Amino acid sequence: MNANLTSLFWKGFSVSSCTEMTPDTLLIRLQPLTSQPPCCRGCNRSTPHIHDTSLRRVRERELLNRKVFLDVPVRRLCCSSCGIMTEKIDWLPERQRYTSTLSAWVESLARLLPIKHVASLTGLHWHTVKNIDHRRLLREVHEPPRHRLRRLMMDEFALFKGHRYATVVADADTQQVLWVGEGRSRAAFRPFFTWLGPEGCAAI
Ligand SMILES: [Zn+2]
Incomplete structure (x- = not known):
């Protein structure tokens, strides 16, 4: 593959090889572009000082009906402000596969x-x-604004077509669902009123 084209997909890296793991799965091995020094995840500054490198295998989105795995060499850097820190890769969140x-x-x-x-x-x-x-x-x-709630509606529904129920509480003015909890007893929706707090309850 053309390095310029692949760098559109995996910023900072180019493809070093591509093999078939199985007939419907591709393994693409990447290598860091030497023209771009890695960036520290802590402070976002680039540094040429590499402590070590480890290979991470991650899933990529499918390519032409093939599953795709990437082997990514991820570097740990010796950053002058953060110490030893993993590099920042825009398209690969840390600890994510x-x-x-x-x-x-x-x-x-x-x-x-x-x-x-x-x-x-x-x-x-x-x-x-x-x-x-x-x-x-x-x-x-986002969490609904407690202090603006004035009117509530509540309903219950069956779970798993069976004898278990859940209760749903919504804002009657905006129809926004505020809370869902298992059970339909008084005790089941007590956590909702705890969340609402005494002032919130008084405004309803
Ligand atoms: Zn740093």
Whole structure:
């Protein structure tokens, strides 16, 4: 592959080789571009001083119907302000076994489809898809403003077609869901009123 083209996908790296792990899985090995010194994750400054390098294997988004794994040499740097620190790779969050491109793709699928379907479509584990979607929700959904709540609505629904129930509380003015908890007893939704606090409760 052309190094200029691949550097569009994996900033700071070029492709050193590409092999078939299985007929439907590719392994792409990357190498750091010598023209770009790595950046410290702590302070964002670039440094040429490399402490050591370790290989990380991560999942990338599919390429032409093939699953893709990347072998990425990740460097630890001797930073003059932070000490020994891992390099910052824009497209690969730390301690994550998949790239940002893959998580962005999974996020958009999870907006449209149930987690189970996204997992079978992408070949990722259900928990991996769930974690990606959970992080999206933490990023996008903000805690409702307690002090502005005036009218509430509550409903219950059955879980797993069975005899277990969950209670949902929503803001009657905005229809925003505020809280969901298992059970339908008084005790089950006590945590909601604890969250609301005495002042919040008094305003309802
Ligand atoms: Zn630093």
